[in-house]
Amino acid sequence: MTDPRYLYAVCRPWNAPIQVDLRGVAGAPPKELRHGSLVAVVSTVPARDFEGEALRAHLADPQWRADLVRSHEAVVAALTTVTTPLPVRPGAVFPDDSAVRVLLAAEGDRLDRVLDRLADRVEWEVTVTVAAADAAQVDEADPVRELHDRLSTLADAARLDPPGRFGTPAGPVEPVLLRAAYLVPRGACEEFVEAVEHHRADRGARRGPQVSLSGPWAPYSFTPAPYGDD
Helix, strand or coil: CCCCEEEEEEECCCCCCCCCCCCCHHHCCCEEEEECCEEEEEEECCHHHHCHHHHHHHHCCHHHHHHHHHHHHHHHHHHHCCCCCEECCCCCEECCHHHHHHHHHHHHHHHHHHHHHHCCEEEEEEEEECCHHHHHHCCCHHHHHHHHHHHHHHCCEEEECCCCCCCCCCCCCCCEEEEEEEEEEHHHHHHHHHHHHHHHHHHCCCCCCEEEEEEEECCHHHCCCCCCCC
16 A cells, blocks of 8 residues: 655745755655646655544644644745745645646646745744733834834735734733734845834834744745635
8 A cells, every 4th residue: 555645835846955854744754746847745654644534533633733733844944945835734645646746737727826926935924012011001003004014015915814903902911913924025035124123123122012023934824725826
């Protein structure tokens, strides 16, 4: 019996070397499956853990799923250093290489369009929070909007997490003033990071909202399940 194939992402072919000792889900090294202009990045996983009821039971285990997601994201992160991966949601398993190629053949035109839209772009995430003790004294709607507007000019797209508003929502221990993802051309990344740092510097040592920046990531927020929309 052939062991299943675990799918991480779909990409265009790349030329730069990828991490030599990279290991994916279940400790297996990822490999490339090419079909036309597309590359599927997969690894072999044991059937005993990744088929039928066994897989469903594992996915119901929070620790097992967390380990899977961590390994999945490590591969996608490595791909992001050499190409623009179209990440697949964690847990996509196919019977064999042929089944993956059937997906590429059936969805090739759509995948090409999504990859065209995302080419040479990465995702940055920005979160602005305020300590609960300071929330009542903070009126940051305008500065936060200014930050979002400035970052949006450097990005091709932006997505705000619900409720997607500026202000201090009630309830959280650290109320969130802004949580957003930005799709940024690689050539604009330095300016994007500098804009965030400039906002922090303007605030100096004043109490109030704290800005956190993470990335660059593969464009997860801009590729809805399972591998993007048009």
